[in-house]
Amino acid sequence: MTNAEAIGPLSTDVLVIGGGPAGTWAAIKAAQAGVDVVLADKGYTGASGATASVGTGIWYVDDVPEQREAAMASREALGGHLAEREWMARVLDETHARMHELGEVQRYPFPVDVNGQPIRNDLQGPEYMRRQRTRVQRLGVRILDPTPTPLRRRRGGPMPGCGRAMHALSITFVRALGLRSPVVTA
């Protein structure tokens, strides 16, 4: 029996499906916006998904125009010049903001370089996701796990629940929606 079956019917303003980086950040931002949030994961939020068990490289670039320009130019070349600059800039903005938030609010212990500056382009998944779960809970989000959610593909639409997008990109998407969608698939 899953958590949801044990609890019975629920109502909420926002249902986030998937408790990886994308889902936990979406739940945090929705809860901060003042709405009621339920987060459902088929496994255990904080331990499920690819990030929770590995070291994760993060596309973090300091907020210095020349460094951002160089980073985007490098990725453009790697992607055969198919990438859109606007999206790359949004990913860089979101990643920059979320990594600072992770250090300041979730108190993630970033290692420091020889100058004492935090190194934010790499995360230890278990530590990261454990802190994400704690933050989500502190914001009053109701976590349901284990709760596998049946997902259907809409005609012509993206496959929900794939859970492989960069989490910063997903947060950007949630923001672009203005949290009008009641369901967020992470």
Ligand SMILES: Cc1cc2nc3c(=O)[nH]c(=O)nc-3n(C[C@H](O)[C@H](O)[C@H](O)COP(=O)(O)OP(=O)(O)OC[C@H]3O[C@@H](n4cnc5c(N)ncnc54)[C@H](O)[C@@H]3O)c2cc1C
């Ligand atoms: C080996 C490997 C190495 C990687 N290295 C990097 C890296 O260095 N840097 C990087 O940016 N990315 C890396 N990735 C990609 C990585 O998966 C994503 O960046 C990140 O985990 C995506 O976060 P997510 O929240 O979208 O998905 P996930 O972390 O996969 O989380 C999805 C969550 O949704 C839950 N879920 C899925 N379906 C359902 C359902 N139907 N109902 C309820 N819950 C559901 C899962 O249990 C899981 O907790 C790597 C992936 C792999 C496999």
